[in-house]
Amino acid sequence: MSSKNPPKPPAKPARVKASKLETEARGETFYPGPSRSQLGAYPPQERWDDWVELDSKSWPERVEKRYRLVPTTCFNCESACGLLAYVDRETGEIRKFEGNPEHPGSRGRNCAKGPATLNQIQDPDRILFPLKRDGERGSGKWKRVSWDEALDDIAGRIGKAIRDGRQNEVMYHVGRPGEDGFTERVLAAWGVDGHNSHTNICSAAARAGYELWCGIDRPSPDHARAKVIYLVSSHLEAGHYFNPHAQRILEGKKNGAKLIVVDTRLSNSATHADHWLAPQPGSEAAMHLAFANYIIQEKCYDREFVRRWWNWQEYLAELHPDAPATFESFEEKLAAEYAGYTFEFAAAESGVAEATLREVAEIVASAGTRLSTHTWRSATAGNEGGWQVARTLFLLNALLGAIATEGGTYPNAWNKFVPRPIHLPKQHPDKWNELNWPLEFPLSMYEMSFLLPHFLLEGRGKLDVYFTRVYNPVWTNPDGFRWIEALTDEAKVGLHIALTPTWSETALFADYVLPMGLASERHDTHSYETQDGQWLGFRQPVQRAARERDGETVTDSRETNPGEVWEENEFWLELTWRIDRDGALGIRGFAESKAVPGTRLPVEEYYRHIFENSVPGLPAKAAAAGLEPLAYMRRFGAFEVSKDVGQLFEVEVPESELVDIAEDRFGRVFTRAAATAAVNLAPTGAPAGDAFGRRAVGVRVDGKVLRGFPTPSGKLEFFSTTLAQWGWREVALPGYIVSHVHPRRLEPGQMPLISTFRLPVHVHTRSANAKWLDEIAHSNPLWLHPTDAARLELATGDLVRVETEIGHFVVKAWVTEGIRPGVVACSHHMGRWKLENATGPHQGQRQMMATVALDRSGSAWGLRRERGVEPYASSDPDTLRIWWNDAGVHQNLTFPVHPDPISGMHCWHQAVRVTKALPGDGYGDIAVDTEKSQRAYETWLAKCRPADRHSPDGTRRPAWLIRPVKPTPKAYKLPEK
Ligand code: SF4
Numbered sequence: 001m002s003s004k005n006p007p008k009p010p011a012k013p014a015r016v017k018a019s020k021l022e023t024e025a026r027g028e029t030f031y032p033g034p035s036r037s038q039l040g041a042y043p044p045q046e047r048w049d050d051w052v053e054l055d056s057k058s059w060p061e062r063v064e065k066r067y068r069l070v071p072t073t074c075f076n077c078e079s080a081c082g083l084l085a086y087v088d089r090e091t092g093e094i095r096k097f098e099g100n101p102e103h104p105g106s107r108g109r110n111c112a113k114g115p116a117t118l119n120q121i122q123d124p125d126r127i128l129f130p131l132k133r134d135g136e137r138g139s140g141k142w143k144r145v146s147w148d149e150a151l152d153d154i155a156g157r158i159g160k161a162i163r164d165g166r167q168n169e170v171m172y173h174v175g176r177p178g179e180d181g182f183t184e185r186v187l188a189a190w191g192v193d194g195h196n197s198h199t200n201i202c203s204a205a206a207r208a209g210y211e212l213w214c215g216i217d218r219p220s221p222d223h224a225r226a227k228v229i230y231l232v233s234s235h236l237e238a239g240h241y242f243n244p245h246a247q248r249i250l251e252g253k254k255n256g257a258k259l260i261v262v263d264t265r266l267s268n269s270a271t272h273a274d275h276w277l278a279p280q281p282g283s284e285a286a287m288h289l290a291f292a293n294y295i296i297q298e299k300c301y302d303r304e305f306v307r308r309w310w311n312w313q314e315y316l317a318e319l320h321p322d323a324p325a326t327f328e329s330f331e332e333k334l335a336a337e338y339a340g341y342t343f344e345f346a347a348a349e350s351g352v353a354e355a356t357l358r359e360v361a362e363i364v365a366s367a368g369t370r371l372s373t374h375t376w377r378s379a380t381a382g383n384e385g386g387w388q389v390a391r392t393l394f395l396l397n398a399l400l401g402a403i404a405t406e407g408g409t410y411p412n413a414w415n416k417f418v419p420r421p422i423h424l425p426k427q428h429p430d431k432w433n434e435l436n437w438p439l440e441f442p443l444s445m446y447e448m449s450f451l452l453p454h455f456l457l458e459g460r461g462k463l464d465v466y467f468t469r470v471y472n473p474v475w476t477n478p479d480g481f482r483w484i485e486a487l488t489d490e491a492k493v494g495l496h497i498a499l500t501p502t503w504s505e506t507a508l509f510a511d512y513v514l515p516m517g518l519a520s521e522r523h524d525t526h527s528y529e530t531q532d533g534q535w536l537g538f539r540q541p542v543q544r545a546a547r548e549r550d551g552e553t554v555t556d557s558r559e560t561n562p563g564e565v566w567e568e569n570e571f572w573l574e575l576t577w578r579i580d581r582d583g584a585l586g587i588r589g590f591a592e593s594k595a596v597p598g599t600r601l602p603v604e605e606y607y608r609h610i611f612e613n614s615v616p617g618l619p620a621k622a623a624a625a626g627l628e629p630l631a632y633m634r635r636f637g638a639f640e641v642s643k644d645v646g647q648l649f650e651v652e653v654p655e656s657e658l659v660d661i662a663e664d665r666f667g668r669v670f671t672r673a674a675a676t677a678a679v680n681l682a683p684t685g686a687p688a689g690d691a692f693g694r695r696a697v698g699v700r701v702d703g704k705v706l707r708g709f710p711t712p713s714g715k716l717e718f719f720s721t722t723l724a725q726w727g728w729r730e731v732a733l734p735g736y737i738v739s740h741v742h743p744r745r746l747e748p749g750q751m752p753l754i755s756t757f758r759l760p761v762h763v764h765t766r767s768a769n770a771k772w773l774d775e776i777a778h779s780n781p782l783w784l785h786p787t788d789a790a791r792l793e794l795a796t797g798d799l800v801r802v803e804t805e806i807g808h809f810v811v812k813a814w815v816t817e818g819i820r821p822g823v824v825a826c827s828h829h830m831g832r833w834k835l836e837n838a839t840g841p842h843q844g845q846r847q848m849m850a851t852v853a854l855d856r857s858g859s860a861w862g863l864r865r866e867r868g869v870e871p872y873a874s875s876d877p878d879t880l881r882i883w884w885n886d887a888g889v890h891q892n893l894t895f896p897v898h899p900d901p902i903s904g905m906h907c908w909h910q911a912v913r914v915t916k917a918l919p920g921d922g923y924g925d926i927a928v929d930t931e932k933s934q935r936a937y938e939t940w941l942a943k944c945r946p947a948d949r950h951s952p953d954g955t956r957r958p959a960w961l962i963r964p965v966k967p968t969p970k971a972y973k974l975p976e977k
Contacts, residue, residue, distance in 0.1 A: 042101040042108055043069060043084075048635070049549065051086070066090070068546050071100045071637025073526065073539035075178050075519035076113040077763045079241045080526045081106030082637050083114055083519065085542040092543060094118065094520060103537065103638040105530035111243045112761045116770035117519045121562070123769040124874035125845050126502050127515040128563025137488050137496075138509045140838030147564060150497075150512050154465065155578035157495060158190070161464050162585060167192045168433045169464035169494070173449065174198065175471030176766065178539070179524035179569075180418045183469075184964050185425050186572045189590035190579065193429035195965040196436050199446035201477055203240075205905035206380040207445040207962075209390020210411070212720045213398065215710035217445065217962055218412035220529030221372035223257075224248040225407035228367035230260045232284055232375035232393060234267030237760035240376035244530035252372070252407075258363050262287070263378070264754055265783060265825045266818030275360050278820045279350035281752045281909055282383040282739025287357060288392035289736055290346035293338040294361040295399045302369070302401030303331075308701050309649070310398065311711075313666050315719035315733075337733065349736075351820070364396060370407030371400050382756045382909040384900055385737025395734040398716050404647040411709070412529035414648050417536050417641045419525065419614035422606055423590050429967040432956060435461045439974075440944035442726055442957045444904025446964065450477045450897055453486035454937050456493070464494040469568070470516070472504040472765040475832065478895035478906055479806075479933050481861040484509060484854075499568065502769045503844040508835060515565045517541065517557060522567035523603050525610065527641075534641040536615055538607070538633040541567060545634050555602060569603050607633070615639060653698040653705045667700035668714045712960055722958050727950030728902060740898065741909045743822075751788070753802065753910040754825035755891060762829040768848035771878055778848060778869070780830035780888040781814035782914070785821040789813065792914060799917035802826075804894045804910050805936055807861075807928035810921045811889040824914055830888020831924070836866055846872055847879065850887040850924060859931040863893065865924035893926045896936030901943040948974055 043051045048069040055063040067086040074081045082103025086095040097117045101108035120126070130150045135141030161169050172187060173196040187195050199207070207217035223229050223245060229252050233239040236246045253259055253272070261273035262284055270276040279287060295301050306312070312330040316323055323329045343361070347354040364371060373393050380386040394409070402408035435455050436447035448455075450473070456462065474483045486492050487509040498510035501518050516522070524539040543560040554560055557567040573591045577600045580587035593601045594609070611618055611629035618639050622632035633639065653669070660672045698705040699714025708714035712721055723732040731737065738744065741752035758764070759780075761773045768774065782800055784792075794800060794813045801808050802824070811826060819825055833852040834844030848869060855862035868885035898907040947956045955972045957963065 045102070045636070050089070053086075065095070067095060068549065070542040070545045070549075071102065071538070071540075071635070072520050072542050073524070073537045073637065074110065074114045074117060075176070075539070076117065076767060077242060078176065078528065079106065079244050079530065080178070080528055080537050080539075081110050081114055081243055082108070082537065083110065083117060084637075085520055087542060087546045092546070094121065094542065097520070100637050102636040104533060104535040104640040105244045105528065105537070105638075107244075107247065109243055109247055112773060112776070113763060113767060113770070114243075116767070116772050119770040119772055120501070120518050121520060122876060123502065123845070123847075124876045124879060125843070125847070126769060127500065127513055128565060129515065130564060131513040131842065133511045137490070137511070138484070138835070140508065140835055140842070142513070142842050145512075147558075147566070150514060151575055151578055154495070154497060154512070155575055157465050158575075159579045159585070162190060162192070162579070166464060167429065167431050168194070168435065169462060170194045171196055171433075171435070171463050171465070172467045172469060173452075173471050173473070174469045175476070175764075178470070178526065180526050181964075182421075182524070182569060183572060185421065185423075186576060186590070188425035188428055188965050189423075189576065189587055191427045191429050191587075193431055193433040193436070193965060193967050193971070196447045196449050196452070197964070198449060198471060198476070200444065200449050200899070200904050201906045201908075202381065203376055204445040205386035205900060205903040206376050206390045208387035208443070208903035208905070209375075209380065210394060211445065211962060212387075212391060212723065213394050213716055214403075214411050215960065216411035216413045218529060219374055219394070220410040220412040220415040220532070221245070221374045222405075222407050222410065222532045223372045224251040224255070224531065225370065226252045226257045226367070226372035227370035227407055228258045228260065228363055228372070229253075230262075230364060230371065230373040230393070230396070231269060232262045232380070232389060233378040234261075234263055234269045234757060235374065236272055237268035238758045239269070239378075240374070241528060241530050244528075245374070248531060260360055260363065264820045264823055265757060266816075267757070268760065275356070275363070277350075277352050277356070277360065279352050280743065280820070281379065281754055281823060282742050283346070283350035284379040285385070285388045285392040285736045286341070286346045286349035287352065288389070288396060289338065289341035289734070290343050290357055291361045291364050292392065292395050292399060292734070293341040294343075294358070295365050295396070296335050296338050298365065300365045301399040305401030306399065309716050310718045311666065311713040311715040312718065314713060314721060318719060318721070318724060341736075365400070367402065368400055369402045369405040371397055371402040371409070372407060373397055373409050377756050381905060382754060382907060383739035383741065384898065384907045385739060386900065386905060386907060387903040388731070388735060388737050391734045392736075398718070403716070404645070404649070406532075410529065410532060410645070414645045415529035415532055415534060417527045417534035417615075419536065419610045421614070422594065422601070422609040423592075425590060426586060429965060430971055432967055432971040435463075437957065437963075439946045439948050439956065440941060441899070441901070441904045442947035442951065443722070443728075443902050443961065445962070446904070448899065448904050449473075450479070450906050451899060451937070453479070453482040454897065454934070456486045456489075457482065462492050462494070465497070466493050466495065467497045467499060468506050468510070469499040470501075470766065472506045474509065475505040475890065476765050476892065478892055478908075479897050479930075480505070480890075480893040481928050481930050482933055485930065499571070501565070502766070503834065503842070503849075504765055505833060508838070508844070514571070515563065516571070517561055517565050517567045521557065521561045521565055523557070523569050523607060525607070532645055533643040534645065535638055536618075536641055537638045540634060540637070548634070555604075557603075567603070569606065573601055573603070573606075604630075616641060649706060649708050651707045653707060657697055658705060661697065663700060666713055668696060668712070669698045669700060669705050671695050671697055710960070722961070723902070725952040726947075726958065727945035731902070739909070740907060741911050746911050749913050750911040751914060752823050753804075753912040754823060755828050755895070755910060756908045757825065757827055758829045759827050764829060765832070768832045768845050771847050771876075774848040775884065778830070778884045778888065779812075779886045780827040780891075781812045783819040783825040784813050784815050784914070785819050785823070786815055786817060787821045788824070788914075789815040792916065794916060799921060799923060801915050801917045801921055802891070802894075803913040803915070804896070806896045806930075806932040807894045807926065809889055809891050809894045810917050810923060810925040811891070812923065824912065826889075826891050828892060831890030831892075832887055833863070833865075833890060846870075847882065848887050852924070859929050861926075861928045861930060863890065863924075863926035864922060889924050890926060894928055896933050897940065898936070899940050901940075901945065948977070
């Protein structure tokens with residue numbers, strides 16, 4: 001894609017302090033930046049302004065090409081790996097993306113999806129201009145509008161909703177944030193409790209498991225230094241923090257670590273494992289409990305760690321009030337509590353042999369404090385009670401004292417850095433939004449996002465302005481037809497704005513489609529827990545940065561982006577400005593420049609302020625390189641804030657903070673001053689407050705006040721007082737919940753369907769616009785064990801009908817020994833579609849979307865594939881070379897909602913019946929009855945224990961539990977009956 005204005009001729013390269021490649025004793029050459037990689041082919045920093053390579057397309061002629069290398073950050077999964085864009089100095093075009101060796105998380109490496117960013121920016125089907133619906137919703141008719149027209153319309157509606165007191169009719173629903181809290185602060189500044197996320201279809205259960213233990217909702221394993229690595233996921237090809245973790249797992253293995261992989265399906269990770277455990281789906285917690293029991297009965301736990309850091313005193317007080325309040329007494333009770341979780345029990349639940357379980361238990365126990373464990377989506381996201389998979393996994397770390405140790409697992413907040421921005425919101429939402437945070441789910445980890453259409457359709461509220469942002473619920477979420485029913489009802493959704501770089505099944509049902517920048521077209525900062533350390537990454541529009549290096553002034557990313565593609569930060573600042581032009585609503589200040597009061601804050605000033613004032617060590621490091629902090633980040637794209645963070649819970653609280661304190665009977669220490677609450681800017685690791693709003697500062701352990709953990713007790717919560725007090729006393733300890741797809745809960749003829757795995761080269765809904773990836777993977781057959789295939793008389797390639805609770809889908813069979821007998825699996829990263837009715841330049845993404853027809857008769861919906869993917873003429877000659885026809889099958893449409901009553905997670909696994917396809921069935925066919933969807937929703941809702949019946953203190957939710965955009969304490973109060 002050409003940039004609009006050709007760049008100036010190459011200027012003299014800026015002077016950057018030169019660095020030498022370091023040479024180790026062995027004579028190997030290492031890159032001097034944070035990657036310390038042996039790949040000496042990384043261009044040295046001092047040549048990033050004028051890097052010369054031979055042009056591959058001119059071969060056999062030797063034509064030299066000169067590039068300016070500009071860092072940015074990948075936007076294809078959450079890992080936020082560093083990229084280095086090669087910007088042609090003559091044309092200004094980006095030639096390729098490679099890894100950024102200056103990035104401490106990814107260390108110069110990427111997965112296939114990183115370099116494929118090039119396909120995405122050159123995608124001939126991408127959306128380049130703001131579009132407005134020009135017919136019925138979903139009609140496929142669009143007209144081009146100006147940004148001004150769209151902004152004024154949207155800002156006018158939001159401003160009116162705020163002035164009318166209808167803040168809860170404004171909602172922002174995000175799939176991939178790709179930034180740390182920017183938009184959450186925007187919403188808080190508006191006073192709107194309208195942040196909605198995709199968390200409940202992704203990670204809510206894993207988060208709940210960790211949050212209940214330590215008050216921080218993610219793990220950060222130190223795989224590279226571990227003795228034993230235990231994964232309940234498929235990290236080496238597709239897991240969470242995929243590339244950064246995968247490279248560290250291999251490093252750990254190289255150093256002699258044992259790798260244990262729990263996955264019912266033979267993942268690539270499993271092929272590298274010393275032990276691959278393929279349990280019955282949903283039995284993972286039973287195995288963990290057997291390992292824990294072994295560690296307890298064999299007394300190989302870290303006694304001193306457990307004594308100091310578990311909340312065993314509360315456990316005894318609550319469950320054994322007559323027992324002596326001593327640690328020895330606790331040990332007795334602990335042994336008795338877990339004695340029933342034998343290898344025999346776990347083998348019966350999981351189908352894994354007792355001898356194997358014993359062998360793995362011995363390996364886990366031998367790790368000591370060097371046990372790195374991780375689970376994220378996988379089993380936690382598949383099963384009812386999946387949060388106990390994470391809670392029992394972390395139990396192993398907690399027993400061995402392998403928490404925040406070298407080679408252990410850290411709470412993520414300590415391995416993440418969120419800088420303070422130029423403006424903090426001056427207000428907090430005063431109204432609780434029950435469309436996101438319904439009374440039924442007081443303990444849910446984040447918003448009940450996937451129930452939104454049900455809530456709207458049953459009249460719990462309506463939306464006047466609804467943003468979907470890099471989010472495609474019609475395709476990604478369960479019950480997609482319910483989403484279409486809600487999105488096409490203008491009485492329920494007044495204005496739907498899809499902020500997206502590319503077409504999606506959800507954008508088809510929008511009123512505005514506004515083109516947003518891809519990885520190399522936008523600014524963001526971000527930081528993730530990829531290792532024991534903290535780093536800050538900087539995503540930037542690379543053509544803008546390249547121009548600025550040449551001395552040009554760019555004030556708006558649209559000046560250098562293709563078409564009128566914008567970046568979200570500028571969009572949100574401009575929208576905020578227009579909502580409150582005269583400042584009467586008290587909102588405008590959030591978007592105002594400090595340098596030039598009365599004008600809108602430019603992103604340049606926003607990031608300059610952060611890098612100059614909020615990142616420890618960056619100004620000094622930049623100065624040493626002869627650069628301003630912003631220029632340093634523009635040049636290198638990332639900064640390492642700290643390394644080897646260690647056990648922050650052991651840090652002693654200074655005397656100066658222990659003024660006017662109170663202490664509860666278990667040693668939790670509070671200041672008497674009221675907690676400054678409400679907006680949670682660093683969504684993890686915030687200190688817990690008590691019921692009276694006092695701020696917890698530490699916990700007394702062996703006479704000293706230490707920082708502890710951000711839990712109510714300040715300790716690791718083996719016994720969760722929160723669960724006990726909010727109606728779930730029977731599951732307050734790490735334990736076992738029988739999954740909804742456990743064999744005991746299946747009807748005759750049903751099998752569990754695993755639908756939570758992904759293909760390594762695709763990411764949910766955002767990679768169909770990458771032709772290289774589409775060519776590699778464009779199908780999602782049903783994994784079926786040979787014994788099941790024989791029973792069902794199926795062979796690879798046969799059409800199969802898979803019946804769920806609400807309908808069926810038709811897919812091809814793939815017979816493989818890589819799946820447990822009696823279980824089937826299907827990747828959820830396929831089955832993209834577009835409608836026949838879209839015409840002209842807005843036909844959707846044509847490289848990986850089949851063309852389908854939708855049918856509706858009352859509650860009966862059908863989707864039938866009209867055509868697969870085909871070659872087509874476009875600005876990219878490769879689109880005429882498309883040889884694949886398949887685009888996979890959209891199985892998620894046939895899944896009803898399964899909200900876990902505690903974590904709120906959608907429990908993805910399905911109980912299905914698999915048969916040969918019936919006469920008339922076609923590949924990709926979908927049929928669903930949304931009346932059945934409604935019944936499934938009601939069945940699962942009935943499992944809940946709502947706040948208005950179970951709250952111990954008259955609030956809607958425990959104040960200490962994480963919640964993006966926290967409203968005021970007043971909003972936390974339950975409504976009067
Ligand atoms: S793991 Fe791959 S997709 Fe994810 S950020 Fe890194 S390069 Fe991009």
